Amino acid sequence: MSTKIAPIFQQSASCKQPQTKEELLTENTKLRKENAALKKENAELKKRKRSDDAGAVPPSSSKKAKTPSQRKKLFEKWAKAAARESAKTKMSNYDGMMPYTATVKETTPWTVADFESLFCTDNNNNNGGVKLQPTPTNKPTSQITILEFDTHDKVQQLFGDANIPLDGYKAQAWKSRNFCKSVRVGDYPAILEGLQVHYNKSKCTLQLQFLFQTEGCYDYDD
Structure with a gap:
């Protein structure tokens, strides 16, 4: 029986342990920074598009x-x-x-x-x-x-x-x-x-x- 249980035990041992409060805060901070960077990039893209549209020559x-x-x-x-x-x-x-x-x-x-x-x-x-x-x-x-x-x-x-x-x-x-x-x-x-x-x-x-x-x-x- 020991030979059958061992692989299951080893797999369980390798599972990720629950995060601590500090780790959760660190990850939350990281995600916030990534979100802020994406918002900034999106705003710059919109601004660039408006500028391109303004400079575009009307079809007429x-x-x-x-x-x-x-x-x-x-x-x-x-x-x-x-x-x-x-x-x-x-x-x-x-x-x-x-x-x-x-x-x-x-x-x-x-x-x-x-x-x-x-x-x-x-x-x-x-x-x-x-x-x-x-x-x-x-x-x-x-x-x-x-x-x-x-x-x-x-x-x-x-x-x-x-x-x-x-x-x-x-x-x-x-x-x-x-x-x-x-x-x-x-x-x-x-x-x-x-x-x-x-x-x-x-x-x-x-x-x-x-x-x-x-x-x-x-x-x-x-």
Whole structure:
């Protein structure tokens, strides 16, 4: 019988003994360090991926430059949108000349190539506009480009064959009195005085801020 029991006894003797409290603490500390290292590595990988994604060229950049007919359609669309947004503007308790802005936002992403093909951000040729930002003296590292067209003639020069009128615009006229709800009483006639183009390179977003000014008193509604 001794020859049969011996192998079983030897196998039991070789089994790992229960860990002491100190050993458990040591192993726990080791696992914590390994977990922290994995978390750090994962965070670095995510950061690297975000950086790669930000630097990636959007697929649309591979498209050909917009044709003259496509350019004209875009500017015609923006001219109509400017009048539409102007008509939504509310002006209260004011008679006389007052400036206001109507903003048109593009909903589709715009690549740098798309932006430059329409607005030409070269310092010496901005289609009649002036670059306000970035410049050597104003936010030279900014990702946001701002071009200003400070007269209607310069806006029309930018729009080219797409007509954008000087006048014929409206802004809502509202009147309010003490303890009374404001009511719309008519429309202010307005003229187009200029345009600011805002392009965010990192977000690929484009905004056109049309600058208007009311002319005199508002026209009463019938």
